[in-house]
Amino acid sequence: MDPLTMTFSGAQAAEKTAKASTQLTMAPDNNNNPSPSAVALQQHAEQWNRTLSELFTQDSQRSQTYSLEAASLYLDYSKNHLTQDTIDKLLQLAHDRQLPTAIEALLNGEKVNNTEQRPALHSALRFQGQPKTPEEEAVAESLARMEEIVDQLHRGKWTGYNGDAITDIVNIGIGGSDLGPRMMCDALAAYHQAELKVHFVANIDAADMGDIFKQLNPATTLFIVASKSFGTLETLENAKAARTWLIENGCRMEMLQQHFIAISANVEKAVAFGMSSKNILPMWDWVGGRYSLWSAIGLPIALAIGMQQFNALRAGAHAMDDHFATAPLDQNMPVLLALIQYWYSQHWGAQTQAVLPYSHHMHYFPQFLQQLDMESLGKRVDKSGQPLPHKSGSIVWGAEGSNGQHSFHQLLHQGNHLVPVDFIATLRSGYSNPHQHQHLFACCISQSQALLQGKSHTQAVDELLAKGASQEEAERLAEHQVIPGNRPSNTLILEELTPFSMGALTALYEHKVYSLSVLLGINAFDQWGVELGKQLGGEIFKALESGDVPDSWDSSTQALAQRFLNQET
Numbered sequence: 113m114d115p116l117t118m119t120f121s122g123a124q125a126a127e128k129t130a131k132a133s134t135q136l137t138m139a140p141d142n143n144n145n146p147s148p149s150a151v152a153l154q155q156h157a158e159q160w161n162r163t164l165s166e167l168f169t170q171d172s173q174r175s176q177t178y179s180l181e182a183a184s185l186y187l188d189y190s191k192n193h194l195t196q197d198t199i200d201k202l203l204q205l206a207h208d209r210q211l212p213t214a215i216e217a218l219l220n221g222e223k224v225n226n227t228e229q230r231p232a233l234h235s236a237l238r239f240q241g242q243p244k245t246p247e248e249e250a251v252a253e254s255l256a257r258m259e260e261i262v263d264q265l266h267r268g269k270w271t272g273y274n275g276d277a278i279t280d281i282v283n284i285g286i287g288g289s290d291l292g293p294r295m296m297c298d299a300l301a302a303y304h305q306a307e308l309k310v311h312f313v314a315n316i317d318a319a320d321m322g323d324i325f326k327q328l329n330p331a332t333t334l335f336i337v338a339s340k341s342f343g344t345l346e347t348l349e350n351a352k353a354a355r356t357w358l359i360e361n362g363c364r365m366e367m368l369q370q371h372f373i374a375i376s377a378n379v380e381k382a383v384a385f386g387m388s389s390k391n392i393l394p395m396w397d398w399v400g401g402r403y404s405l406w407s408a409i410g411l412p413i414a415l416a417i418g419m420q421q422f423n424a425l426r427a428g429a430h431a432m433d434d435h436f437a438t439a440p441l442d443q444n445m446p447v448l449l450a451l452i453q454y455w456y457s458q459h460w461g462a463q464t465q466a467v468l469p470y471s472h473h474m475h476y477f478p479q480f481l482q483q484l485d486m487e488s489l490g491k492r493v494d495k496s497g498q499p500l501p502h503k504s505g506s507i508v509w510g511a512e513g514s515n516g517q518h519s520f521h522q523l524l525h526q527g528n529h530l531v532p533v534d535f536i537a538t539l540r541s542g543y544s545n546p547h548q549h550q551h552l553f554a555c556c557i558s559q560s561q562a563l564l565q566g567k568s569h570t571q572a573v574d575e576l577l578a579k580g581a582s583q584e585e586a587e588r589l590a591e592h593q594v595i596p597g598n599r600p601s602n603t604l605i606l607e608e609l610t611p612f613s614m615g616a617l618t619a620l621y622e623h624k625v626y627s628l629s630v631l632l633g634i635n636a637f638d639q640w641g642v643e644l645g646k647q648l649g650g651e652i653f654k655a656l657e658s659g660d661v662p663d664s665w666d667s668s669t670q671a672l673a674q675r676f677l678n679q680e681t
């Protein structure tokens with residue numbers, strides 16, 4: 113076999129991993145010993161000796177066997193290095209890690225966030241029918257309030273300081289208070305209602321807000337200040353800048369409340385900041401920021417697409433919740449995606465996971481997933497505080513297709529990293545050019561096909577000869593044109609980018625991340641790692657303001673601060 117074709121065989125990857133690490137690279141049992149299921153998976157990886165092409169040749173039913181539908185989504189996971197034996201071993205690990213109990217615990221509102229003693233009840237945000245729990249009742253109230261706001265704004269009944277109807281909404285928030293609504297508003301552009309334009313500002317860089325100020329009329333602009341904690345530097349500074357802009361442009365203090373809505377779990381802080389309590393929508397401790405787009409944090413989405421479509425989004429997510437709760441593990445889409453990522457990251461040495469949506473309007477989806485996955489799974493200790501004896505979550509990255517094909521796909525095809533890919537495509541486009549959509553879909557599935565089959569040396573030589581190259585030239589160039597192939601991918605198909613399908617897709621990834629956290633023994637719902645940077649940022653800001661740089665700092669940080677202070681104005 114062509115040695116390059118074997119570059120990423122499990123046998124080689126696992127051998128490398130095993131040599132470079134101790135036995136405890138595998139999921140341990142409660143006594144920190146590798147569990148028998150983890151040992152079995154490691155052996156399975158070490159003995160892996162089939163290519164993807166061989167798997168397809170040996171089994172004509174492969175794509176039917178390794179695919180499933182749930183909540184309007186279709187997942188084809190046949191282009192992966194796995195057989196039924198692999199799945200059985202991964203399922204055994206899932207049972208050893210008590211994944212079924214953990215799923216119940218999540219959905220029943222148990223305190224799965226053990227460091228903060230909180231449940232993670234994002235599923236309650238998308239309940240259907242009548243509310244049945246106190247959390248669902250609170251959600252229903254908040255939805256009713258959102259509906260009133262959406263209605264007022266859509267009918268032009270919410271006016272600004274000079275009596276004109278609001279035309280533009282600016283969401284000020286960052287992280288989970290930005291990425292979810294931003295991603296969804298972009299993805300559902302075809303559903304936008306003409307009455308209002310929704311904009312997003314996140315960055316502490318004044319350029320972000322400055323661009324908004326240049327475009328908009330203060331008298332008809334409404335700001336949503338979205339912050340679960342109402343203590344986030346970027347959001348508060350941007351909200352202050354918005355307030356100053358309004359006042360400098362003629363808004364009287366008593367009219368400011370016409371221009372601000374706050375969304376927060378910390379009402380006291382929002383009021384202390386100057387928000388009118390009648391314009392504050394609640395959030396709750398039991399909703400994590402990166403899981404919050406279904407709450408009032410989704411108000412920009414509801415304003416963009418209307419409340420009916422916002423509820424369709426919630427319904428899509430609920431359909432996925434139902435599937436996650438009831439489907440057996442081997443037919444459970446989020447669980448299967450988690451097991452596959454676990455297989456590659458823990459036993460094949462894959463460090464990253466690419467997400468490539470073939471949809472122009474899913475531009476922000478990879479960024480959204482970066483926070484969802486990496487803020488949830490980028491941890492150094494397990495739930496009990498013991499150093500993780502294996503890798504944490506993967507580095508998630510990606511961009512919308514087909515653009516990426518003309519930049520980084522080169523590395524996917526010929527680089528020597530193992531990068532498992534999730535392709536996402538839609539059957540139909542909301543835009544009326546079927547010909548271009550055929551091209552888009554063809555681009556997507558041809559990429560996964562190319563990753564699978566590659567191009568051999570012989571094929572490359574033949575192609576070069578057919579183009580008129582001499583035998584010598586063909587031999588010289590062929591090796592540069594060889595594409596190893598044998599590279600794994602999943603393909604997720606949505607019928608169309610609709611609120612329902614985007615709800616289902618987003619919930620799919622939320623539950624995948626949770627399932628992976630259970631396999632890895634990680635708490636997916638805290639994020640202590642981001643705190644130190646915030647703390648040091650505050651201290652450095654003070655030094656830049658006062659001009660007093662402590663000599664206890666490392667010399668690099670001192671010099672960088674001094675360089676800022678010594679700049680010529």
Ligand SMILES: O=P(O)(O)OC[C@H]1O[C@](O)(CO)[C@@H](O)[C@@H]1O
Binds near residue numbers: 288289338344
């Ligand atoms: O909504 P908040 O409290 O402003 O937080 C924004 C984001 O900041 C983080 O806390 C990280 O700093 C995220 O987890 C969160 O989504």
